[in-house]
Amino acid sequence: MIRGPILPLTRAGLWNLVVEAPARIERGLRLVAEDLDFGTGDLGNVDGLLRDAAGNPVLVLVTDPSDSALIARISLVYAFWQRNHRSLSRAIPEAQMRNPGSFRILVLAAALAQGSVEMLERLAIAQLEIIEFERFQVGARERLVVRRQRSNRLPLSGQLEELDATIDAASRGLLSQVAEMLCRLDPRIRLEGDRFSRRVTSDAGELCESFYADGVVHAVIADHPTCALNNLDDVRGLVDRVARRHLAWLRSVKAAPETAREVKAEAVSPVGLPRRSGFEALSASLATATLSREEWNALGEVQPEEMPRSSG
Numbered sequence: 001m002i003r004g005p006i007l008p009l010t011r012a013g014l015w016n017l018v019v020e021a022p023a024r025i026e027r028g029l030r031l032v033a034e035d036l037d038f039g040t041g042d043l044g045n046v047d048g049l050l051r052d053a054a055g056n057p058v059l060v061l062v063t064d065p066s067d068s069a070l071i072a073r074i075s076l077v078y079a080f081w082q083r084n085h086r087s088l089s090r091a092i093p094e095a096q097m098r099n100p101g102s103f104r105i106l107v108l109a110a111a112l113a114q115g116s117v118e119m120l121e122r123l124a125i126a127q128l129e130i131i132e133f134e135r136f137q138v139g140a141r142e143r144l145v146v147r148r149q150r151s152n153r154l155p156l157s158g159q160l161e162e163l164d165a166t167i168d169a170a171s172r173g174l175l176s177q178v179a180e181m182l183c184r185l186d187p188r189i190r191l192e193g194d195r196f197s198r199r200v201t202s203d204a205g206e207l208c209e210s211f212y213a214d215g216v217v218h219a220v221i222a223d224h225p226t227c228a229l230n231n232l233d234d235v236r237g238l239v240d241r242v243a244r245r246h247l248a249w250l251r252s253v254k255a256a257p258e259t260a261r262e263v264k265a266e267a268v269s270p271v272g273l274p275r276r277s278g279f280e281a282l283s284a285s286l287a288t289a290t291l292s293r294e295e296w297n298a299l300g301e302v303q304p305e306e307m308p309r310s311s312g
Contacts, residue, residue: 011064015062018031018108019031024144026053026195027209028054028213029058038081046059047062048060051097052164053164053212055214056103056104057100061073061107061108063108064110067116071120088100105128107120107130109131110132110133130148133145163175163196164212168215171216175210175211175217177232178208179198179210181235182242182243185243186246188203196211197209216228221242221245
């Protein structure tokens with residue numbers, strides 16, 4: 001099969017990706033306005049103003065290696081927003097910004113010259129983030145990688161981004177509980193996410209995603225409608241549903257002889273000892289009932305006196 005070359009992303013192509021699906025960059029991002037001139041017209045405008053999941057403004061500047069005015073453009077945009085942020089909610093009412101002072105500047109690029117990266121670091125702007133896009137192909141199908149980097153050029157790969165500081169303590173606790181409780185169920189479960197979301201996956205694929213949007217924590221399981229998580233009981237119910245789903249997949253895998261041996265090999269630690277899995281300990285009861293008091297306690301979630309009574 002003859003395939004065409006992978007063409008580099010242009011600045012216009014990058015911006016189209018943002019317009020089509022802002023969530024590629026971050027869960028909850030919403031485009032508010034395009035082509036903003038904050039006194040940067042001769043240098044190039046701000047490509048877009050977005051609103052994040054907490055209701056705070058995100059300024060997006062798309063660039064490429066030929067963008068010699070990038071540093072000056074960022075400096076002017078940063079100075080304008082710092083100078084005027086107290087009045088910008090009235091000036092741009094359609095953005096519905098909760099706190100214009102808690103803004104971020106995103107620099108989007110398919111490639112950045114090393115000299116540009118070093119100059120961005122020298123700006124020492126805490127609100128500045130770099131996001132790089134790269135295309136590749138699997139068969140005849142084109143795929144896209146989105147890499148988020150800190151302003152000090154250290155990639156976030158292998159690290160879980162911290163939850164946004166503007167999320168209230170109760171919502172942060174619910175997001176953390178979902179992730180921690182699910183990860184205790186099985187050593188094969190993995191955790192991903194950005195500053196507003198947590199995504200739980202396993203060898204079976206995505207198990208669930210919990211995310212913060214406009215003051216509420218939401219969760220979604222594949223083939224199920226999105227639901228709100230208002231308290232710890234809601235979190236327990238979600239974990240129970242996800243655990244049942246994962247258990248059904250695990251049983252189907254173990255029913256296949258070849259795959260069963262692979263699963264068994266993965267469940268052994270490097271020193272040859274069986275790897276403890278909270279999921280295996282709970283599997284029998286999950287088949288017929290919600291998690292009992294003892295099972296929740298085994299997960300190390302809360303003290304026994306805080307547990308709900310078992311439905312059995």
